Amino acid sequence: MVVGRSSASRALGTAMLYAAVLGYVVFALFPLFWTLKISVTPTRLLYGHGIPLWPAITTLGNYVKVLAESDFPHYFLNSVIVSVSTGLVVTAIASSAGYALSRFRFRGKGAVAFALLLTQTFPLVMVIPPIYRIFGALHLTDSLRGLIVIYTAFNIPFATFLMQSFFDGVPRDLEEAAMVDGCTRLQALRRVVLPLTLPGMGATIGFVFTAAWSELLFALMLINDDSAKTFAVGLLDFIGKFAVDWGEMMAASVLGLVPACLFFALLQRYLVAGLTAGAVKG
């Protein structure tokens, strides 16, 4: 009797577990699915056909138009240049800083770590008015270089904590053994520590790439010239200008999701490290 009841309640528990899991999966995927659906729906089927889960006819015409007839390929290229450059520059600078925080004990270390944490909680909208004026004076508006500079600053603190955690993961005994064998500290760093932190550097580049790829507000403020527009700015302008071309807009959005999803797949293993390092980055 007792056994029967507990197995029944266990079955009920399992059913509830799967129902809850299904709920989360649907909630996570539905918005993306809907964007994909509209992007392959022919425009004439968009109106007056209700809201079917999948259109009767699908088309890739929207993608062809976005890739062949619009400025989006150019915007994508700009975003790739900005995001890759920011990823590389930040990772180089943050590796150096993360190494210092991981391997040295020195006066002021606590203060540096605290200051880095503080910049993470700092409302970035605060620097919008001054950055706009300063960058204007330095001719850094309407240029990809300006975006790289500002994104580099935004991402250094979080990337430094991330790199510090990767350096912490390399046992000190290894480099000390190399130094006992006659290597200088730099040689030990180059031959022993760096090869072991390469995957971590790759992950840091990925996190920074994703952050730079996603940034909108500063890009929108600093870029007016069509030749320097990033994907985010291009998409928002597109909405302003061609407010009703839903299919093309969604096709462009789906294309913009591709690099983010690719990096997400590659970064899965490092998500915990990444989120705890930059607890505020989202």
Added chain:
Amino acid sequence: MTRSATAGVAREPAAGRRPRAVRRRAGAALEPWLYLAPALTVLMVVLLVPLGFGIAYSLRHFTAFGSRYVGLDQYRRMLSDPILGQALLNTLWWTGASVVLQFGFGLGLALLLNHNFAGRRLVQAVVFLPWAVPSFLAGLTWAWLFNPVIGPIPHWLTAIGLQKTPTDILAEPGIALWGPIIANVWFGIPFFAITLLAALKAIPAELYEAAAVDGAGVVQRFARLTLPFLAPTIAITVMLRTIWIATFADLIFVMTGGGPAGATETVATYVYVTAFSTLDKGYASAVSVLLLALLILYAVGLIRMRRRLLAMA
């Protein structure tokens, strides 16, 4: 062991002639700062200096032709700014509702993923995906879902009788803020789920076995074992996340631009729109100084409360 090893590395051996040893010690003291220098320089030049400028701007009035010193005039102007009052209230709603819902659903998801079930790894990859979606795309996607022309949500709301005809909730002042909040919950669940799941995995399984042997039920085990173990993670993630969401302007900017009629304006979007669209950099700076002050107050209050709770315990 590694501790003592560090000390060995950081402290130079006393051997060798004295001046050289001193020089080497000075060099060793400088070394970490050399590694930190590029990072600190960039942060100084690109964040700290503009921050100083921003505070100075808050005391100046900007026009198309230049600026002049106005003292605290713009702070006084804030007192009688009805949009700012609304924005402060909205910021509370936006932040509170987003954090509570993100945390609640994130904790639920973490607890689910802490079970073993068929396909768990695939499910985990799928439910964490919104984290990778660029925030402006998350905002646009949800704005489209709420759109009666191409989105399903207004039709569903009509079908279950919540709306008479399909309309865009983002256009209705009374409820518009819920649009960005829902998008923010979608976007932020993975953050809490990932960090809380990592904390859950760190709880030793033997403790649960011991509790089960002692006859503790599911609810008791959760309240007496899981929650106390998660508490430190919860405290730090909720605090940092609250600050982050309070200043997070992308979703609202993309979905409603602060409208209709300021119904979804938060302090962060107000700063952005004021600086960017109306080009009133002085006033935008003053409002952003207010935002910074409120965040500092919040953090200090929280730290004090924590101290009092610790003293009571």
